[in-house]
Amino acid sequence: MGPKVRLRGLKPEMNTALQVARDIFALYQRDCIVTSAVDGKHSRGSLHYVGYAVDLRRRVFTDPGQVDDVTAMLRESLTPEYDVVLEPSHWHIEFQPKRGLNL
Numbered sequence: 001m002g003p004k005v006r007l008r009g010l011k012p013e014m015n016t017a018l019q020v021a022r023d024i025f026a027l028y029q030r031d032c033i034v035t036s037a038v039d040g041k042h043s044r045g046s047l048h049y050v051g052y053a054v055d056l057r058r059r060v061f062t063d064p065g066q067v068d069d070v071t072a073m074l075r076e077s078l079t080p081e082y083d084v085v086l087e088p089s090h091w092h093i094e095f096q097p098k099r100g101l102n103l
């Protein structure tokens with residue numbers, strides 16, 4: 001993880017997500033680097049501020065196919081309460097319990 005990133009204040013659900021991500025990245029011998037957790041600048045109302053989101057460095061993967069594979073694996077490995085968003089520089093993973101099944 002980056003030297004300036006503080007994991008203090010992260011909710012336990014995000015430790016679960018980080019463990020899953022580390023295992024997936026390890027399949028490719030890549031380090032799982034947290035670029036932002038509770039700190040950093042985020043949009044208003046972001047789950048980062050309440051410890052329910054992490055950002056993971058994307059550029060450790062240079063192959064676009066692997067990026068897509070990792071994204072798919074993250075989504076498959078985490079329960080539906082987690083959202084995995086592929087951003088230009090990072091994966092944003094957040095935890096937000098779904099309210100019922102209003103499809």
Ligand SMILES: [Zn+2]
Nearest residue numbers: 053054055092
């Ligand atoms: Zn984020």
